[in-house]
Amino acid sequence: MEEQKFVSLHRLSPGTHGIVRRLQGGKEFASRLVAMGLSIGSEFEILQNRGSGPVIVLVRDTRIALGRSEALKIVVEELERERRETE
């Protein structure tokens, strides 16, 4: 059940909020991301994602550009939809 809500970060469209759940791609990659603020459990917003090319996320007041193949390795839970449903 839980797992079904988890998607890769690159699938989210601009304006959606989410929470980082898993970081794939090795320790070095993960430790670079967490040092910039994208740690497990952090909430973020997608600022730019055009369906191809890199994406921009806003996390802990920081805008981070991620290559598409990097975004692919970040497993997240989408938040906004849930909020909208409760409204």
Add this chain to the structure above:
Amino acid sequence: MSDAKQNSSKGSSATDLERHEQTIVVGLAGQPNVGKSTIFNLTTGLSQHVGNWPGKTVERKEGMLVHQDIKLRLVDLPGTYSLTANSEEERITRDFILHERPDVIVMIADASALERNLYLLAELLVLPVPVVLGLNMMDVAEAQGIHIEPHVLEAALGLPVITLVAARNQGVSELIAAAERLAREPAGFKPTRPKIAEPHREVLAQVRTLLGQYVPAPYREDWVALKLLEGDMEITEKARSWLPDADWSSVAALLKEHEDAVLDIASGRYEWIARMVRAAVIHPRLGQISVTDRLDRFAVHPFWGLLLLLAMFGLVFWLTFTVATPIQHWLDVYVIERLQGLLASGLTEAPSWLADLLVNGVLGGVGIVVTFVPILAVFFTALALLEDTGYLARAAYVMDRFMHFLGLHGKSFLPLFLGFGCNVPAIMGARVIGSQSGRLLTILLAPLVPCSARLLILALLTPVFFGNQALMVSWGLVSLNILVLAIVGITLNHTVFRGQHAAFIMEMPLYHLPNLRSIGHFVWNNIWSFLRKAGTIILLVSVVVWALSNFPGSDIEQSYLARFGQSLTPIGQLMGMDWRLIVALLSSFIAKENAIATLGILYGAGEEGRGLAETMAAVVSPATALSFLAVTMLFIPCAATVAVMYKETRSWRWTLFDVTLLLVIALTVGVIIYQAAHWLGIGVSGA
């Protein structure tokens, strides 16, 4: 340390020496884009000394300042997000703290993104050094509705917290005063240190016990244990060498069992940060659209962003040609040539070879070095402006998708583009690329970008041989260079650099007004570093080539250079070139534009009353001309570029690899072009 000696020896009296004997060493740390260099420049001013970290390609900047009669030596540490050895910068910062034992660390944080910034603090606090926290960009934070109570934060962290607006020189002297105070009384430093999360506390203790007495100073068991759990490669290697095999295998087994610890440790640090800032920071979610987001709608747009990028670089080139090129010409004609004239008339008594050596060999070399300066000044100013305003990150973002084809990412675009002006700043500019392999690949590819000197050769020679079709031929040859660059990039990426995919992760800083002082320092430091590093090599090469073209006789046609060129005629014939064209190619090694001057000497000598253009058009066939131009465009880089390439890679192996690669490519393309033309029967009749 040598600086301290140097400065104290300048003191006039013994009391001065005594008073300055104790120099406080301050390490200036911080994440990237926090205004650290602004603070460094403000406090150290002209006392700066720029070098390299021993054995590293990263710059080391130091400066002295005096605060209330106490001397402080400020060391600007590279900007790093954390202290896990992912990059050279991170290793430098922590090695500096562990091995050079500074008296105090001043950590600068961006107040508008405080939580992320404090991650570095969480790492610094587990190292044995007192820390002062400077909160910079308080004005930016306020503008975003973020309110910070420094005293509350100070109480929570248990260390001095100073608020700053470095761009307006606010709070900087208070920061230095706090650092100096803490350095003098380090015993009172009792900060709140982050603790490892509960699930891993036990394993941390176990690893620490296993490490036991094996950890040598200055390392400490608890820090080593923490880094081992974080999977730090450098520390893992070290611990493996410190421990007996049996103990190491127990440690390795424990680490394998807790492989997930790295993420928990990071989350634990952020939980600690959240506790620290809870009472001190009011951070409303305003939901307003910031200036940065508004500008980014255009700047990172796939179409408008690309257009903006082209406009920006158009502007840089326009500036180069309207500002730098005339100054370069002026320097050449009014300074260098006049000096050469003066020197020549002063040396009429001396043997002619000596006069010629000094006038043409030495001063000619100096001239080449000096005339690089205006172009470098324009390019580095543009680079600093784009970087300082925050635009550079957007340019990298826009270009990322295209650079992936070459096995590079967005950050490599800028240095390569600078190459159109001059390959030297392109190679130096590759420093902006985070990963070692990405930087190296960018440096290796940079000489394939046709620089302005080669574009000048095209502009001068294509009309001579191709008349109306000159523009088309020029575009074709420039495109050929780009095509070869792409092919070499893709090939190297799949062979030499295979599996070294550099992750594109980059902070997009907020836009802000540039700091002119920082830009001035940046431009000066880079030009000075070029003069210092490349200058001597260029001078040396210039003198050697002068000697080769002047001995044994004074006539270039009988010189060693000409003989060497003649010995290469078998290769030249494959490309349709006679020895004169080969010598012109060889002479372009000092500086690309030399090819024109050499052609002038070799073809102008015998043919009285005819200009170089007419003579060459009559003697050289279009097929030969095309192959000559293509080879010139792709040929080994000039001496300045080679010198800088070596200085930046610190490896003759890579430098020679690239030079050889370019030589082989250039000759192959030359042969193919000429033979294809010959086979098709095009343009060979003129020969």
